[in-house]
Amino acid sequence: MKREILSGNEAIARGAYEAGVRVACAYPGTPSTEILENTVQYASIDSSWAPNEKVALEVGIGSCFGGARSLVAMKHVGVNVAADPLFTLAYTGVKGGLVLAVADDPELHSSQNEQDSRHYARAAKVPMFEPSDSQEALEFTRLGFEVSEKFDKPIFVRTTTRISHSKSIVTPGEPVTGLPTPALEKNPPKFVMLPGNARKRHYVVEEQLQALEEWACTQSFNRVEERSSKVGVITAGIAYQYTREVLPDASVLKLGMVYPLPKQLIRDFAAKYETLYVIEELEPFIEEQVQAMGIKVIGKERLSICGELTPGRVSKALLDQEAPVHYAPEIELPPRPPNMCPGCPHRGVFYALNRLKAFVTGDIGCYTLGFMPPLSAMDTCVCMGASVGNATGLNKVIEGEDKQKIVGVIGDSTFLHTGINGLMDMVYNNSTATLIILDNRITAMTGRQENPSSGFTLSGEPSPVVDLEQLCRSVGVKHVRVADPWDLDGTRGIIKEEMERKETSVVITRGPCVLIKRDLGQHKTPLVIDPDKCTGCKACLRIGCPAIEWQADEGKAHVNELLCVGCGICEQLCKFEAFSTISDKGGK
Amino acid sequence: MADKVTNILLAGVGGQGILLASEVLSEVMMLAGYDVKKNEIHGMSQRGGSVVSHVRFGKEVFSPIIPEGEADVLFGFELLETYRYLPLLAGHGSVIANRLRLMPPSVSIGVQEYPANLEERIKAQVDKSYIVDGLVLALQAGDARTINTVLLGALSTMFNVDEKLWSEALEKMVPPKTLEQNLKAFELGKANCG
Numbered sequence: 001m002k003r004e005i006l007s008g009n010e011a012i013a014r015g016a017y018e019a020g021v022r023v024a025c026a027y028p029g030t031p032s033t034e035i036l037e038n039t040v041q042y043a044s045i046d047s048s049w050a051p052n053e054k055v056a057l058e059v060g061i062g063s064c065f066g067g068a069r070s071l072v073a074m075k076h077v078g079v080n081v082a083a084d085p086l087f088t089l090a091y092t093g094v095k096g097g098l099v100l101a102v103a104d105d106p107e108l109h110s111s112q113n114e115q116d117s118r119h120y121a122r123a124a125k126v127p128m129f130e131p132s133d134s135q136e137a138l139e140f141t142r143l144g145f146e147v148s149e150k151f152d153k154p155i156f157v158r159t160t161t162r163i164s165h166s167k168s169i170v171t172p173g174e175p176v177t178g179l180p181t182p183a184l185e186k187n188p189p190k191f192v193m194l195p196g197n198a199r200k201r202h203y204v205v206e207e208q209l210q211a212l213e214e215w216a217c218t219q220s221f222n223r224v225e226e227r228s229s230k231v232g233v234i235t236a237g238i239a240y241q242y243t244r245e246v247l248p249d250a251s252v253l254k255l256g257m258v259y260p261l262p263k264q265l266i267r268d269f270a271a272k273y274e275t276l277y278v279i280e281e282l283e284p285f286i287e288e289q290v291q292a293m294g295i296k297v298i299g300k301e302r303l304s305i306c307g308e309l310t311p312g313r314v315s316k317a318l319l320d321q322e323a324p325v326h327y328a329p330e331i332e333l334p335p336r337p338p339n340m341c342p343g344c345p346h347r348g349v350f351y352a353l354n355r356l357k358a359f360v361t362g363d364i365g366c367y368t369l370g371f372m373p374p375l376s377a378m379d380t381c382v383c384m385g386a387s388v389g390n391a392t393g394l395n396k397v398i399e400g401e402d403k404q405k406i407v408g409v410i411g412d413s414t415f416l417h418t419g420i421n422g423l424m425d426m427v428y429n430n431s432t433a434t435l436i437i438l439d440n441r442i443t444a445m446t447g448r449q450e451n452p453s454s455g456f457t458l459s460g461e462p463s464p465v466v467d468l469e470q471l472c473r474s475v476g477v478k479h480v481r482v483a484d485p486w487d488l489d490g491t492r493g494i495i496k497e498e499m500e501r502k503e504t505s506v507v508i509t510r511g512p513c514v515l516i517k518r519d520l521g522q523h524k525t526p527l528v529i530d531p532d533k534c535t536g537c538k539a540c541l542r543i544g545c546p547a548i549e550w551q552a553d554e555g556k557a558h559v560n561e562l563l564c565v566g567c568g569i570c571e572q573l574c575k576f577e578a579f580s581t582i583s584d585k586g587g588k
Numbered sequence: 589m590a591d592k593v594t595n596i597l598l599a600g601v602g603g604q605g606i607l608l609a610s611e612v613l614s615e616v617m618m619l620a621g622y623d624v625k626k627n628e629i630h631g632m633s634q635r636g637g638s639v640v641s642h643v644r645f646g647k648e649v650f651s652p653i654i655p656e657g658e659a660d661v662l663f664g665f666e667l668l669e670t671y672r673y674l675p676l677l678a679g680h681g682s683v684i685a686n687r688l689r690l691m692p693p694s695v696s697i698g699v700q701e702y703p704a705n706l707e708e709r710i711k712a713q714v715d716k717s718y719i720v721d722g723l724v725l726a727l728q729a730g731d732a733r734t735i736n737t738v739l740l741g742a743l744s745t746m747f748n749v750d751e752k753l754w755s756e757a758l759e760k761m762v763p764p765k766t767l768e769q770n771l772k773a774f775e776l777g778k779a780n781c782g
Contacts, residue, residue: 005614005624030630109629133625133652166627166652169618244650312656323656326681327674327713334700336601336669336692338637366635374697447630541697546636549691550698560691 006170008163011134012073012101013038014172015141019097020179021045022068025056027417028446029075030110031164032103036073037449040458044175045071049449049458052384052417053078057085057100064098064154065191066182069145073101076117077383081418086154087124088193091201093152093208095185097145100126101157103164106281106308112364112383114306116282117158121259125205127212128156128259129221132240134168140221140256142173151212152204158258160281162238162308213260221256222265232273234266234286234297238309239279245311246319250277261289270295277318281309340369342547343523343565345440345485345511349409351543351569352492353377353436356499358407361390363419365411366445366513367438374544384414388422391433404499408435413443413451416466420475426504427476434498435506438485439468440513448515472506479505486511488572514565524566525581527559533578540570540579593646595654596743599673600665601690602639608761609665609736610641613743615757617645620749627652636693638669663743665722665736666690667706674713682716684742684781686735688723718742718781725776731766734773741777 006014012035016024024039024047026032040047050056053074060072074082079102086100102120105111121128127147129140137159144155189197216222229249236255243252253269255261270276270290278287278299287299302317303309312323340347350370353360354377362368362378363386371378380390391408398406410419415437423435443449450456453466472480479501483491491509498505512519526547536555540548547563548570559570561582571579596613600606610626617624628641642654654676662677664670664685677683687707694700703709710717720742726735737758744754755771762770 003618005611005618005626034630161629162627162652165630166625167614168625168649168652169623238652241650241652245655310653310656311651315655324679325657325675326679327677329671329674330709330713331703333668333672333703334692334694336636336638336672338602338635339693341635369635372693538698544693544697546691546693546696549696552698552701 003169003171005167006134006138007034007165007167008131008134008137008159009034009165010038011137011170012141012157012159013042014170015138016071016099017042017045018138018173018175019142019145020069020176021071021145022096022182023060023063024048024071024073025050025059026073027051027053027056027078028443028449029078029103030446031105031161032073032075032078032101033446033449034164035101036458039071047458049451051452053082054085057082057089060098061085061089063182064094064096066096066184067180068096068182069179070096070098071101072098074103075111076102076104076115077111077113078102079117079120081384083120083124086120086126089154090125091193091198091205092191093204094148094154096182097148098154099141099144099148099157100154101141101159104158104160104282106160109161112381114282116285117156118258118285119283121156121158125209126154126156127151127209127257128158129256130158130237130258131163131256132237132254133163134166134170136256137163138170138172143221147212151208153208153212158237160238160308209260213262216257216260217262217265222262223254223256224265224269225252225254227251230273231275231277232269233277233279234269234290235279236286237281239281242309242311242314243279246314255286258286261286263293266290266293266295279303279309279314337372338369339372339544339546340366341514342545342563343514343567345509345513346370346438347375347543347545348485348488348491348569349436349438349509350375350377351488352495353407353409355492356496357405358499359394359402359405361387361394361406361408363387363410363414364445365414365438367409367411370409372544374542378409385410385418385422388419388426388435391435392422392426392429392431395431395433403432406433407495407499408433410435410437411444412437412439412441412453412468415468416452420471423472423477423506424475431504432502433504434495434501436495437468437506437508439508439510442513442516444513444515448513468508477504477506479503480508481506482508482510484511485509486567486569488569514567524568526561526564526566527568527571527579528561528582529557529559530578530580531556533576535576537575539573539575542573543569545570591647593644593649595659595678596643596661596663597654597659597673597676598641598643598663598665599669600639601669602635602637604639604665605736606639606641606665609740610643612740612757612761613643615761616749616753617643619753619756622646623649625649625652638672640673661743661746663739665739667710668692668703671703671706671710677714681714682718682746683710683714684718684720684739684746685710686722686739687719720777720781725780726773729773729776730769734766734769737762737770737773738777741774742781744774744778745781
């Protein structure tokens, strides 16, 4: 039997392949991104990046209405964007099965909040599976399509970061065959959600949920593991693994489906144990429903709602046992936060914004790191696309000199995700704020995914490129200027003029991400600092480039030639001409 | 080592190839017949931040992250990051650390200093600690980029696993052109862990 080590995301992609999925669509978002990067490896699946999660789900709904099994993937906050079609999809139901894979991020490893997607399952009345390792991620995804068709419902498969990015051993299966060929079907009572039709569908939704709950009580994905202890635990997902680690003798009701809950199974299980725990990450989602059934359980009175669980945190909360610390650093250590890469096109823009004392409404991407010292040039960050509306709103209420200091900063992919609507509003309502679009030709933060302005599709095929200048002009922006972000004075000059302008204006700073593989040939020769010319003024340190290292013993700056890509921003800050390229000196 | 789960914590800096090293280690332990789980956080890894990867293997592994204070081996790719993650090490645990210093941002910009004498500190605190001259040995193997394979060679001395499995995993996971150098690097690391 073939065994492979797969991540949760790879396993979801494999499950989709085995289920005969025809269409997979997503917007990248950590920790969900690798799902589509893996479905694209299967020739039988049409995999694509959509501009945002709402579009991704709508594409999935279209192919599902055509009768094809369809997978849509996103991170937790992506469901906020896709919520509009989701709630009504629950009413129409499906034709081909539809699975929405959603990856939550407890502990906010790479997110702006730690919302719990299980609440969406309940609010939208969409059943939700929750795997606890990669084998289950594969099986529940595959099963999700069958359940979707059997009960005429979209199905959530919910993971968390520690499932999405953990690898464990999986035994893959064979793909299904004999699925129906997609075809057009006119069925207005099911697919046209006008009040008259939707009213009737709501009854169907409730009946199906009831039927599904009763069915789920008898299925092996919800299982009881009886062990010696008098403690019973109800758990699901990654929390199941921590339960097994910390309470190896406890009996466990291991839920594979967290919505709807199998109430009869829970009642039968609860009746057998004197002490009953619910071990779950984030919200008391299972706990409150079990309490509402009149069953007393211990959960969030001990376990925190905030942050992720770990074996140590579960042990401390339930057994009062502190994790042992055998060794510890004896001195204070400098932290090592992530940083913009050497040569990053964003660095010079944030340096300019810092010097211009701009108030920067920020957005989601690598460039959010612009808030960190020494650049310290981002003042708000809320959600995808928020920089634009936030700038408009501030511009409405701030008067005097400060009014012209308000600048929105957004990446190309984020602008196309949900920024363009904000720009229409900015123009339409006569805002005098300035928007900077950091156009690095890629969706960088999540690992360099293609987007509608990058010129390529997910499968690597060339595609038309959105013309950002024309797009901005077409919504009515009269002043659209393009700057070279590696030219410090030029970029600063353009931003300054547009900030002063009493009309909506857009500055596009255009320079590809230094990590884009197809552009890596553009890297230049690393720079060196002549120690005789360096006066130790530290001007070059103000841009926070990881390739420039302060040598405290010598009182001079030094370029790490293994990191430097020769972008030359530092050189523009040096008044003593201490920088040169290695080739200028005729070799090292 | 039969039934008990063995925990290896890899620590270093984004961009050092820690994920590939943990993939090779996991593959070897799967080929050796163990249950294996591994975990790391993606997303920030390419931006020079602190990176850890958890690898656990044994008869049956539950949590993909190592319970606090239970790492059998702290496998460090950089000295500061090795020292930072000491609290996760078990009382009986070992440290294998690469002799390399990479400046974090606050040190680069001259606001903080890179801690002095980290090698000595690690050796003074943990009895079973081994410092490996990764770069020197990688250059001996013929390519600085084989540094992670040198370190894996050093790590391999901790386990009783058929040597063929390591070469099998390397063959599967490194570019074919570099296989010979990688195998040499592995041997050098193995011979120089002490």
